[in-house]
Amino acid sequence: MGDDNPLYVDDAYAREAGYPSVIAPPTFVCETNQYAHREPNEDGYIGQSWELPITGCRMVRGGHDYEFFRPVLPADRISVTWRLEDISEHHSGRGGSLLIVVVAATFTDQHGEILARNRETLIFQPLEASR
Amino acid sequence: MIAPTIRADSLRVGQAIPPLERTVSLVRMIAYAGATWDWHRLHYDPGYTAARNLPGPIADGQMFGAVLAEALLDWLGPRAFIRKLSFRLRGMVFPDDTVRCEGEVTAIDAEKDHDVVTVAMRMRVGDRIVVEPASARIALPR
Numbered sequence: 001m002g003d004d005n006p007l008y009v010d011d012a013y014a015r016e017a018g019y020p021s022v023i024a025p026p027t028f029v030c031e032t033n034q035y036a037h038r039e040p041n042e043d044g045y046i047g048q049s050w051e052l053p054i055t056g057c058r059m060v061r062g063g064h065d066y067e068f069f070r071p072v073l074p075a076d077r078i079s080v081t082w083r084l085e086d087i088s089e090h091h092s093g094r095g096g097s098l099l100i101v102v103v104a105a106t107f108t109d110q111h112g113e114i115l116a117r118n119r120e121t122l123i124f125q126p127l128e129a130s131r
Numbered sequence: 132m133i134a135p136t137i138r139a140d141s142l143r144v145g146q147a148i149p150p151l152e153r154t155v156s157l158v159r160m161i162a163y164a165g166a167t168w169d170w171h172r173l174h175y176d177p178g179y180t181a182a183r184n185l186p187g188p189i190a191d192g193q194m195f196g197a198v199l200a201e202a203l204l205d206w207l208g209p210r211a212f213i214r215k216l217s218f219r220l221r222g223m224v225f226p227d228d229t230v231r232c233e234g235e236v237t238a239i240d241a242e243k244d245h246d247v248v249t250v251a252m253r254m255r256v257g258d259r260i261v262v263e264p265a266s267a268r269i270a271l272p273r
Contacts, residue, residue: 031197033168
């Protein structure tokens with residue numbers, strides 16, 4: 001997105017600022033798709049979709065809650081665990097309803113120490129109501 | 132020479148964060164999709180979105196977390212560390228929209244080894260809100 005912060009590319013600069021090497025932009029590990037080994041579907045999507053039996057809906061992203069515990073370094077080997085935290089139905093004022101799905105990813109390093117957490121809210125809207 | 136990191140004692144509650152603007156071109160959207168391995172056609176294929184009655188490809192909402200973080204770290208400096216960042220998406224952003232990120236300090240707290248600044252933020256395209264509310268907590272060295 002045009003972020004030119006030298007901490008992400010200039011090793012000498014990052015060391016002078018007190019880091020062991022260049023660091024990753026804070027949200028980068030959370031934004032990057034972790035299911036890159038899959039074949040794209042007809043929409044081009046390769047991520048997981050929780051295999052939820054939801055049809056006739058459009059998924060929109062509701063928001064993110066990130067927590068960061070230390071800067072991520074090129075030397076880190078990252079493991080990610082996803083959990084489906086909550087599914088709830090919300091009725092809107094106009095008589096329609098929405099399905100709100102909350103999922104959370106925990107990122108840990110090669111020593112099992114936590115790096116980051118990403119809790120995200122996904123909103124499934126009925127296709128008819130979204131027109 | 133590294134950029135200075137702002138000290139908490141130079142900040143005050145209510146102080147504005149320097150605004151950050153980014154124009155979301157289709158090229159940036161394609162680059163972002165590639166960099167994050169999200170190849171959903173919704174985010175870069177005008178034919179795909181036209182067939183779904185959308186005015187154009189929709190910017191991936193996760194992108195705005197990166198812009199919020201950039202605004203904070205450009206302002207506070209290289210030794211600032213974002214501990215928490217939350218944001219809610221309110222509206223769609225299309226190619227060549229210019230998003231503007233703004234906010235203000237809502238609290239400054241002292242911890243044993245750090246000071247922690249809390250901010251409220253939002254993003255808009257013109258007068259239209261696209262991200263709100265957003266908030267962050269950032270640790271600053273003393």
